[in-house]
Amino acid sequence: MKKKKMLLSAETMDISFVRKVEALSGTSVRRCFQCGKCSAGCPMATFMEHPPNRVVRLLQLGQWQRILAGRSIWYCASCETCSTRCPNKVHLASIMDALRKLSWDAEGPSKESYVQLANKLFLQNIRTYGRQYEMRLAAVFNVKSGQFLKDLMLGPKLITKGKLKMFHQKNKNMTEIEKIFSRIEEMRKNGEAL
Amino acid sequence: MTPKNALRYAYYPGCSLHASAGEYDLSTRELFKKLNIGLTEVPDWFCCGATPAHNVDELLSLSLCAKNLELAEQVEGDLAVACAACFSRLKTTQHILSESEFKRQQVEKAIDAPVPLNGNVKHLLDILARDLGLKRLGQAVTKPLSGLKVACYYGCLLTRPTDVPNLDCVEAPTIMEDVLQAVGAETVAWSHRLECCGANFTLSRPGVVVQLSHAILDSAKAAGADCIMVACPLCHGNLDIRQKEIEGVYGTHYAMPVFYITQLVGLAAGLKADKLGLDALIVNPMPLLKEKQLI
Ligand code: SF4
Ligand code: SF4
Numbered sequence: 423m424k425k426k427k428m429l430l431s432a433e434t435m436d437i438s439f440v441r442k443v444e445a446l447s448g449t450s451v452r453r454c455f456q457c458g459k460c461s462a463g464c465p466m467a468t469f470m471e472h473p474p475n476r477v478v479r480l481l482q483l484g485q486w487q488r489i490l491a492g493r494s495i496w497y498c499a500s501c502e503t504c505s506t507r508c509p510n511k512v513h514l515a516s517i518m519d520a521l522r523k524l525s526w527d528a529e530g531p532s533k534e535s536y537v538q539l540a541n542k543l544f545l546q547n548i549r550t551y552g553r554q555y556e557m558r559l560a561a562v563f564n565v566k567s568g569q570f571l572k573d574l575m576l577g578p579k580l581i582t583k584g585k586l587k588m589f590h591q592k593n594k595n596m597t598e599i600e601k602i603f604s605r606i607e608e609m610r611k612n613g614e615a616l
Numbered sequence: 617m618t619p620k621n622a623l624r625y626a627y628y629p630g631c632s633l634h635a636s637a638g639e640y641d642l643s644t645r646e647l648f649k650k651l652n653i654g655l656t657e658v659p660d661w662f663c664c665g666a667t668p669a670h671n672v673d674e675l676l677s678l679s680l681c682a683k684n685l686e687l688a689e690q691v692e693g694d695l696a697v698a699c700a701a702c703f704s705r706l707k708t709t710q711h712i713l714s715e716s717e718f719k720r721q722q723v724e725k726a727i728d729a730p731v732p733l734n735g736n737v738k739h740l741l742d743i744l745a746r747d748l749g750l751k752r753l754g755q756a757v758t759k760p761l762s763g764l765k766v767a768c769y770y771g772c773l774l775t776r777p778t779d780v781p782n783l784d785c786v787e788a789p790t791i792m793e794d795v796l797q798a799v800g801a802e803t804v805a806w807s808h809r810l811e812c813c814g815a816n817f818t819l820s821r822p823g824v825v826v827q828l829s830h831a832i833l834d835s836a837k838a839a840g841a842d843c844i845m846v847a848c849p850l851c852h853g854n855l856d857i858r859q860k861e862i863e864g865v866y867g868t869h870y871a872m873p874v875f876y877i878t879q880l881v882g883l884a885a886g887l888k889a890d891k892l893g894l895d896a897l898i899v900n901p902m903p904l905l906k907e908k909q910l911i
Pocket of ligand 1: 460478510
């Protein structure tokens with residue numbers, strides 16, 4: 423595949439988006455001097471088209487569309503290795519969080535749908551049950567992602583070992599949880615929260 | 617009657633301990649009972665949001681954790697947490713909210729209550745190693761784990777993030793090794809003790825998990841370990857439940873039992889197998905424990 427040249431110009435650089443990432447993550451991309459230590463320790467770098475140091479470089483150059491169009495942010499495991507090792511205190515794991523949030527909110531283009539689906543179902547489960555209900559999470563994921571038979575072999579053994587619960591106790595704090603979700607939605611609607 | 621200076625905690629088991637990691641919950645309760653440490657479950661706690669929540673929605677993640685911290689206030693004592701992911705989230709929330717006035721106000725609005733920021737959040741390891749102390753832990757041992765070579769696996773979240781005052785040194789922690797040596801086991805030096813197992817992708821990208829966990833199992837084996845010890849239900853799921861699958865993909869054979877810390881310490885404290893949920897482990901630990909005459 424021929425690599426597309428990156429043209430830097432006032433049109434292709436969008437710094438306002440980068441400012442938003444910095445505000446959300448509480449970290450400045452300008453601190454990065456491209457030593458590459460973050461990527462050297464990143465367990466997921468081999469799965470990403472833009473390893474962590476390049477994600478920061480692209481942000482410095484205002485080329486965020488390139489990041490969001492790929493799958494790098496969804497292949498970050500949130501292990502915090504990058505943030506731990508950066509000599510300049512660039513909190514890369516928080517930058518990844520911020521990029522995911524902005525991409526998620528915009529329902530923007532992304533090459534990764536499975537991770538997003540899993541995240542969505544996980545959060546829905548909290549809203550409905552208060553706690554994770556692993557059996558349901560896996561079952562719904564398989565149906566929605568069209569992989570009906572995935573992990574089928576693991577199932578029976580886990581049930582006999584008492585690891586997959588067929589039933590789930592509903593949490594008594596459900597109304598409280600619903601309130602938290604709806605208050606946050608309300609705050610966002612009123613522009614009081616990012 | 618419990619003496620006045622007895623250790624007592626509010627207990628946050630987290631979702632996995634009520635489901636796929638029931639043996640971690642059981643062995644924790646039994647071990648703490650044996651050690652005379654009080655545990656009272658936080659009434660109606662709910663999910664901390666784990667990685668998926670902070671992945672896409674920081675405010676939601678902070679609010680869920682803050683609400684749990686508030687619920688924990690009803691129970692006397694510091695908050696004891698078993699899962700490394702819950703522990704990291706709850707600690708991080710406390711840290712972020714005490715640093716940022718703005719975020720704290722937003723969260724207080726979302727949960728409609730003040731956030732308690734001064735309560736101590738402690739991982740079980742911390743309680744065993746520091747609150748109870750290695751000396752007293754050693755005194756509780758009736759069956760030292762002599763001859764058992766253990767690879768202590770921290771995973772990524774036990775000691776991170778780095779700016780949050782946490783369990784131990786971020787790059788070279790020793791707290792797990794300290795606890796195990798106090799109960800007579802031998803610990804091995806190995807390369808992958810802080811590497812990530814890919815838990816976040818268990819559902820969405822199991823191939824990633826298989827690749828990362830394979831490297832961890834391989835490294836433990838190469839270091840001459842008989843077994844691995846973890847303090848997180850997510851790490852356990854990947855190394856124990858998926859071990860057969862990993863062996864299949866890579867054509868290797870590990871048969872490497874993966875224990876929870878409370879199971880190994882419990883064994884040394886004289887607890888029987890049924891009180892530790894050893895039969896719930898997918899990789900059968902009995903041949904190893906018999907060989908080492910620990911059961
Ligand atoms: S470790 Fe820090 S300074 Fe080095 S490349 Fe990564 S973000 Fe930049
Ligand atoms: S937090 Fe994400 S980007 Fe950073 S080292 Fe871990 S997987 Fe890589």
